[in-house]
Amino acid sequence: MAVTDEAIERIKEMIISGELSPGERLPPEKDLSERLGLSRSSLREAVKALELIRVLDVRRGDGTYVTSLEPALLLEAMSFVVDLHTDRSVLEIFAVRRILEPAAAALAAHTMNDEDMTILQDIVDTANADGTIEELVQHDVRFHQAIVEATGNEYLSRLTESMSSATVRARIWRGITQRGAAARTISEHAAILGALTRHDAELASALMLAHVAGIDEWLRDAS
Known part of the structure; x- marks a missing residue:
């Protein structure tokens, strides 16, 4: 599995398990990358991919949040x-x-x-x-x-x-x-x-x- 794919899978697991809930803010990039054992660049690529499919919402100057995960979105x-x-x-x-x-x-x-x-x-x-x-x-x-x-x-x-x-x-x-x-x-x-x-x-x-x-x-x- 590619490193970026692994990062996507790890974030998905956090959402499915309830560790991250709809509307909740993700931990800071440095903390999350260390926690998942991934490089910050791989984590950034994963976040970009999940933002494109509306799983994550990157708010400049504020942080990255899990979206509402509503079906329409x-x-x-x-x-x-x-x-x-x-x-x-x-x-x-x-x-x-x-x-x-x-x-x-x-x-x-x-x-x-x-x-x-x-x-x-x-x-x-x-x-x-x-x-x-x-x-x-x-x-x-x-x-x-x-x-x-x-x-x-x-x-x-x-x-x-x-x-x-x-x-x-x-x-x-x-x-x-x-x-x-x-x-x-x-x-x-x-x-x-x-x-x-x-x-x-x-x-x-x-x-x-x-x-x-x-x-x-x-x-x-x-x-």
Whole structure:
């Protein structure tokens, strides 16, 4: 293991063990390097790396702190990487969606409350097959995100949100080039909502898989 990687691992262990808590200031560089048995230069490199992925917050003239470690903050780095996607990586993102979103739908079937149902019903009711493609895509994004948020799992919610922005262009292109895409999308959303309303986890998962796989298949054929 490289020295910098070792320094990162040691700091991570301190956070996982609770020795360092969210919002807590790290010991001075000299003290921490001696405590971990690492050079100060290796420690600095580790701190820079952990700052980039939002684990640490370096405040000039004040010190280095552990961040809040909130999911939305930690997933910012992934969101940045996703924004730099290539055409191939869009296909890979859809492959990940095919794994995550059916599971999220199944979980939501058990966890959704009346407020969640109302939000989803409003999204479906206000969809317009005769609207612009951009409006349809925003409807699609809102529908999927509302389901994931209904699971109550913030990490899952932020993860799918970070991937969503990378697939908007593909969704718009499908809406422009594929006949009946708008009506099909709205119909599939209504079917998924019906399964969720009946708390039928297996059906919700199956319908979501078919729904996400539809655009995945189209994108592969169009590539």
